[in-house]
Amino acid sequence: MDAEGLAALARQLRVDAVRAADAAGSGHPTSSMSAADLGAVLLARHLRFDFDRPDHPGNDRLVLSKGHASPLLYAMYRAVGAVDDDELLTYRQLGSRLEGHPTPRLPWVDVATGSLGQGLPVGVGMALAGKRLDQLPYRVYVLCGDSEMAEGSVWEAVEHAAYNHLDNLTLVVDVNRLGQRGPTRHEHDLGAYQRRLHAFGWHTIEVDGHDLDAVDRAFAEARSTVREPTAILAATRKGRGVAAVEDKEGFHGKPLKDTAEAIEELGGRPGIRISAQRPPDGDRPKAERATPELPRYDLGDEVATRNAYGEALAALGSARGEVVALDAEVSDSTRAEFFAKAHPERYFECYIAEQQLVAAAVGLQTRGYVPYASTFAAFLTRAHDFLRMAAVSRAGINMVGSHAGIAIGQDGPSQMGVEDLAMFRSVHGSTVLYPCDANQTAKLVAGMADLEGVRYLRTSRGEMPVIYGPDEEFPAGGSKVLREHGDDDRATVVAAGVTVHEALKAADLLAEYGIPVRVVDLYSVKPVDADTLNQAAGVTGCLLTVEDHHPEGGIGDAVAEVFSDGRPAPRLTRLAVRNMPGSATPEEQLHEAGIDAEAIVAAVKLLVERVVAP
Structure with a gap:
């Protein structure tokens, strides 16, 4: 496309954005x-993408990080014929694929955006896949706004990209000076952005974002730069082309008042159709797939579930070449190091940057990989927004939080994940698993690979006895009844993870008092095994939940929700971490919080209203 055609395309993108809004x-x-000129040059001159084959392995990737500028993206799709004019005008309407912020309901959109500061971190994950795994020459383009450059997650991504020499990644910053409520921090000072990015090891190019020839040269320079990611810093004017709104405050997030006049000022409605460049032929390496030979543990062995996670993940990686692992510089604790040693080419160290950890996992899964990302359960709370947006992206990722609960002992409350179950249960479509022994952990690790959505596995620091055989199966949504005496059971104790072992001790003590109880291992916290819980409630009439977690949002709430449909509910009591722990041994922590065997015995006695002296 020549210069005149390029200018006409840019005008059309502006007109269509105005019409859609x-x-x-x-x-x-x-x-x-403001970004229409950038979009026009990229689409017509540089983006290699087969819109008829969005799954083509050689396609370049485009992430619109400033997702609120979705009218521009949809206008670009109309220009290549992927979206017709009728669909363009369904923008933001019920049932339309053209949502207010883009989501993968559209086949050309890899991830949902709109929560600012996430596009570049996810783009880093895609670029890592291209560079280290796919070994294909596709490029990753991320278009972001200047306002989101204030987000800390952006700078986690900036450093990670430079450290990994991601020269297949181009960041385009639309520096239009105006945010939602007024000027941005640096306004049109491109040097302020340049100095920061250059200090992190990026190649930077400063351009007038409305000079089509300069923008074209910048994209070409980015493509020829080696061993450094490139940032194109483009000075633009918000509302470009319409004098009533151009570079003026007060028009963010609002349709133009006089659309017909604005369209006329922009030059009318040209009917330009273009064809994007085709990607080069090529395919990603074929991933081997076989049944994993999972580790097997003997009954009575003392094994930490975090150890079983690492060993099972390494075994899974040997059987399935699409499995990758990521960690946030605690792999010696999470035991992800077992995978790193066995499969170094598929291991990604994200250092202490939990937002980048989750974002990289989301980026990798867009390229067909099955990521397992791990850190301490407590620190995953930093990345909650990325997990929320992963669900909006329909992403399939496996998250693993180790050192969960107060049972970690002496490290104290800053290291204790006691909110993680609630956080992951609240994520749309998530699966939440909490194993209590090594064989159970191994089976759950393998099973997670074939689930959908955001999957979370909670592992423990301390060693726990193996109570299940290696051939036992643990489907998501299931549970295991570990103690049962038939219709004589007076109460049901529902536990998971470390509290399963406390519940078993308590059941033995209660049996000596003549109080038979049922013990349910609720290893699947979401989805929960409603059938088993209903059956237990029907027999015993009393349920006691015990969890190494705050009472809000954890196992107790998961069980209570089973009986929230209006049917007669059983008597329900919850034991959970209600205190603010300090430093103490694991045993002391469980006792102080009132979730050990002694506390369970006392609670059951009160629950069944029967006290029997020893």
């Missing part, structure tokens, strides 16, 4: 208009 009665046309 006008049809919706909402949206962000001015943020789209």
